[in-house]
Amino acid sequence: MRRRDVLGLAAAAPLAWPWRAAASEGGPSRLVVVMLRGAVDGLNVVIPQEETEYYRLRPTIAVPRGAALPLDRRFALHPALAGLMPLWQAGQLAFVHAAGSPDPTRSHFDAQLFIENGTPGRRTTADGWLNRLLAALPGPHGPAEALAVGPTLPTILRGRLAAANLPLGRAGVPREPLDRPALAGAFDRLYAGDDAQSRAYREGRAAHSELAAHMEAEQQMADAGAPPAAGFPAIAARLARLVAGDRRIRLVFAALGGWDTHVAQGGETGQLASRLKPLGDGLAAFAKELGGDWRDTVVVVVSEFGRTAAENGNGGTDHGHGNAIWVLGGRVAGGRVYGDWPGLAAGQLHEGRDLAVTTDYRSVFAAVIERHLRLGDRALAQIFPDAPPPRANLKEIIAA
Numbered sequence: 001m002r003r004r005d006v007l008g009l010a011a012a013a014p015l016a017w018p019w020r021a022a023a024s025e026g027g028p029s030r031l032v033v034v035m036l037r038g039a040v041d042g043l044n045v046v047i048p049q050e051e052t053e054y055y056r057l058r059p060t061i062a063v064p065r066g067a068a069l070p071l072d073r074r075f076a077l078h079p080a081l082a083g084l085m086p087l088w089q090a091g092q093l094a095f096v097h098a099a100g101s102p103d104p105t106r107s108h109f110d111a112q113l114f115i116e117n118g119t120p121g122r123r124t125t126a127d128g129w130l131n132r133l134l135a136a137l138p139g140p141h142g143p144a145e146a147l148a149v150g151p152t153l154p155t156i157l158r159g160r161l162a163a164a165n166l167p168l169g170r171a172g173v174p175r176e177p178l179d180r181p182a183l184a185g186a187f188d189r190l191y192a193g194d195d196a197q198s199r200a201y202r203e204g205r206a207a208h209s210e211l212a213a214h215m216e217a218e219q220q221m222a223d224a225g226a227p228p229a230a231g232f233p234a235i236a237a238r239l240a241r242l243v244a245g246d247r248r249i250r251l252v253f254a255a256l257g258g259w260d261t262h263v264a265q266g267g268e269t270g271q272l273a274s275r276l277k278p279l280g281d282g283l284a285a286f287a288k289e290l291g292g293d294w295r296d297t298v299v300v301v302v303s304e305f306g307r308t309a310a311e312n313g314n315g316g317t318d319h320g321h322g323n324a325i326w327v328l329g330g331r332v333a334g335g336r337v338y339g340d341w342p343g344l345a346a347g348q349l350h351e352g353r354d355l356a357v358t359t360d361y362r363s364v365f366a367a368v369i370e371r372h373l374r375l376g377d378r379a380l381a382q383i384f385p386d387a388p389p390p391r392a393n394l395k396e397i398i399a400a
Contacts, residue, residue, distance in 0.1 A: 027296045029373050030243065032252040033130065033156070034283075036303040037112060038260035041317050042324035043309065043355060044272055046095045046337060049076045053344035057310040060267065061317070067268040071095075075337045080273040081280035087287060087328060092294075094334040094397055096325040098342050099359040100305055104351075106319035108260070111304035116156035118362060118384050129383050130251055131159025133369065136379040137250060144246065149239060149254035150227075156253055163251075166239075228258040229275045232282035240289030243297075259303060265316040283328060295330035298372050298398065302326075302361060308353050309344050322355035325364050331372060333399045362387040363394055371398035 044061065047068050048054050055062045068076030069085055075097070077085070087093040103120035105111050114120040118129030134146050134157075146163035148154050157163040191198040235254075243249050258275050265272050283301070287294050306323035322342070328334070340358040342348050350356040366380050367390040380387075 027293050028247055028250055030250055030252070030297045031368065031373065032254070032297060032299040034299060034301045035115065035253070035255040036259045036301065037255050037257045038108065039305050039307060039319060040259040040303045040323070041261060041265065041272060041307040042097070042303070042322070043307065044267070045078050045081070045276065046071070046097055046324040047076045047078065048074060048341070048344065050074050051344050057344065059311070060315055061265050061311045063267050071337060074341070078273065078276055079268060080276040083277070083280040083284040087284065088335055091335040092328060092330060092332050094327045094332055094336050094338060096327065096338045096359055096364050096394070096397070098322045098339050098355055098357060099325045099361055099364060100321060100323045100357040102357060102360055104321065106305065108304060113155060115302060115304050115361065116154060119386070127159030128154070128156035130156045130253060131161055131163065132383045134161050134163070134251055135159070136375055136383060137373065142248065144248040146251040147249055147253070149235065149252070154253060154255065227256060229256045229278045229282070232256060232278045233285045236282035236286040237289045240286045244290050244293045261307070262312065262316040262318060263314040265311070287328065298327065298329035298332060298368050300325065300327055300365065300368060306355055309349055309355055310353065320354035321350045322357045325361060327364070327368065327397055331399045333396055338394060338397055359394065360388055363390045366390045367394045367397055371395055371400070
């Protein structure tokens, strides 16, 4: 599929689709993977509200009990994700906590690579696991079967079989008032003198510029070109119309950036909350726009690793280990938090600082692939070589 062909399909999405079947006819089983590049803080997404250590370790960024949305006796959801609660209540949203890669790296580049190539610790794997999954699905295969949302084809879809990509413009990122040239120029002229206040202003401006450049460079590295979440609701609705209209599409990958919250992460409100809200609203919009096709679709949201259990001195969190994986869809056995919870006490933390990984991320995808896409052990071994088999209880995440 040529790029202009995909763009043409997307532009026509609001129109009547000639390929679209009635919901009663059923559609192809589809898998959508959403990757949050930069390492989202899973402890502030699915909050362990019964863990006293959570509140002790995060005195300024913990989400208060009264603000969090109760999921079950142990866990609650960040209030910015209120748009997803109807899916939780309908049993179409589940989480797997303390999940992630068994590789201990804290490098964004390596961790994202291992999530995408499906071989943690092995950098030389030449293809991505979604491409291997595509090859395992019944053929014949064409490039319209697998679609990546973004300007370039990501590692996860690179491989022997062709896949399409849909470029999207980068949404705007809010900036500080003094980052606006006109306002900055006015202040520069106001404090152009040689008095102490003017010198302090200029030194502060220089420090701000240096820090902003450093943080922007680090954020760009963590995001690996992925757009921020701000525009995701519109993107998700448009993508849903495209997917629902074209029965050939079986696999979809999208990535969002902006989750590397080292500074001023916030709790109930703040930087993380401002990213979670459009993410949750976008996923809800995707489910709504799919209509009857939602029944045959599973969405998995994953990040390269989690964040430290304790907040840092800048009101943020640093690179961690265990995280929460989200699983949504019409056939998801939701309303439940899966996985083995290891706890946040000092002796339970990975390397004394992070939520431990008790569920390999490949086990989550393998369970979805086995139950939703109906592939067996031989195919799973090709998609995720050397991966542990899915635990029996995890297979229940997709209804039979």
